[in-house]
Amino acid sequence: MSVSDSAPPKGPMRLLLGTLQGIERVGNKLPHPFWLFTILAGFVVLLSAVLEWAGAFAVSPEDGERIEVQSLVSREGVHMMLTDAVENFATFPPFALIITVMLGVAVAERGGLLNAMLRGSVVRVPPKYLTFMLAFTGVSASVASDAAYVVLLPLGALAFQAVGRSPILGLIVAFGSVSAGYDASIFVTATDVIFAGLSSDAARLITDGYTVSPLANYFFNVVSAIVLALMITLVTEFVLTRRTQNMVADGEGVDNTLGEMQLRPEERRGLLVTGIVFLVFVGVVVALLVPSNSWFRGEDGGVISSPIITGIAPVLGLLFLVTGYAYGRTVGTFTRAREVPAAMASGVRELAPVIVLFFAAAQFLAYFGWSNMGTVLAIRGADVLGSAGVPSLVLLLAFVLLATVMNMFITSGSAQWALIAPVFVPMFMLLNISPETTQAAYRIADSSTNLISPMSPYFVMALGFLQRYRKDAGIGTLISLTLPISITVLLSWSAVFVLWWLFGLPLGPGVPIR
Secondary structure (H helix, E strand, O other), X not given: OOHHHHOOOOHHHHHHHHXXXXXXXXXXXXXXXXXXXHHHHHHHHHHHHHHHHHOOEEEOOOOOOEEEOOOOXXXXXXXXXXXXXXXXXXXXXXXXXXXXXXXXXXXXXXXXXXXXXXXXXXXXXXXXXXXXXXXXXXXXXXXXXOHXXXXXXXXXXXXXXXXXXXXXXXXXXXXXXXXXXXXXXXXXXXXXXXXXHHHHHHHOOOOOOXXXXXXXXXXXXXHHHHHHHHHHHHHHHHHHHHHHOOOOOOOOOOOOOHHHHOOOHHHHHHHHHHHHHHHHHHHHHHHHHOOOOOOOOOOOOOOOOOHHHHOHHHHHHHHHHHHHHHHHHHHOOOOOOOHHHHHHHHHHHHOHHHHHHHHHHHHHHHHHHHOOHHHHHHHHHHHHHHHHOOOHHHHHHHHHHHHHHHHOOOOOHHHHHHHHHHHHHHHHHOOOXXXXXXXXXXXXXXXXXXXXXXXXXXXXXXXXXXXXXXXXXXHHHHHHHHHHHHHHHHHHHHHHHHHHHHHOOEEEOOEEOO
């Protein structure tokens, strides 16, 4: 143990730890997101009455129509809140989308495919590429949702230990990459589906029928995943390696061996079969889109407007289902087709906390939209920002900083986006910043500080794993190891966004950044 590790923290570290402890105290006082949205819904009801009484209004920049705030404390408002409650919930955009995707993801998870993919990405990598491969796997591991933390944290520690490096360092690389890169992936994930639904709902406060595709940020996400993996590798090799070189592992470590993490022959065979099935699936999709008169093209004959692209959620669900079942049948986790519905049902059961949250969020957003508060706020805010002459890129970077601070308190990405999207998406739309661009900027803020937030349950999980290797490790130890990754991800990802903006690159298929 080094002296610096055992001595009380001083200087900047002491200030940082004090700040984080303050964040933890304040964050712990916040209610559960369900109650937070319920309280906000009540606040919207009262505020709508006050603003209607005050005569709050805005003038639509599109047709010059006067838009007034409607009070929810009225006959019409009460009728809406009672009669539309079920419809608000049933038509909440992320609700059906996330269930559709998760029906397939659950099959892939229960069949063992996602677990094997994560393990197979790391255990057979040559030592000199191990850091990058672990980081890249972690950044893209959000396709496995929260299971990525459970699998990859002990795997990273064991993989580093197997090649003679510090298991603590491997643990930090795994945790940092999964957590700080959660919204960047080479795959389309359930998070993309949720964000797209919430962004669509917010955009419709300005433009009826506006739809954000789950593929809206795909190009940006893929490049970001590669860049973040490279940057995490660099900060690991040049900073964290030195930071951990005197950290002696004095604990028992995780209750596992690298041998158990290695893929068994049947698992390798299962991944091979899955790869073939995946290629066949993609080949069929491409074949359906090739003919110029294909039914699967859009009404304008385009590929981007194809229902396969615009309705990507069921396609993704089917892809996960088919590949997950193929893997399960090969390795024996699925023996009969009748087991698939049971696996799908288990995935829906695991969504129960999210569904409960969605009910409260759906009512809050419905009240916000019906009262016209969102539209009036967006127009008035856009007028102020427009008259100030602040460049769009500067506004977006300021938005990233604001959302980054909020992420320290509200660590659920979907909850935070449901809270702020109805304000910023329409406001920025009136400044000619698309919902897809605002969503891309939000991804940076939603990921960068996850690994240093004491409010995150996975911060606590990582600390528990760390203490298995180093008995006296505390919050300060973990923060000192993860803060360099957090800062690096925030700065490098913001730099990618700036370059993307300056070069005018598309964020996704048919989605310009400006």
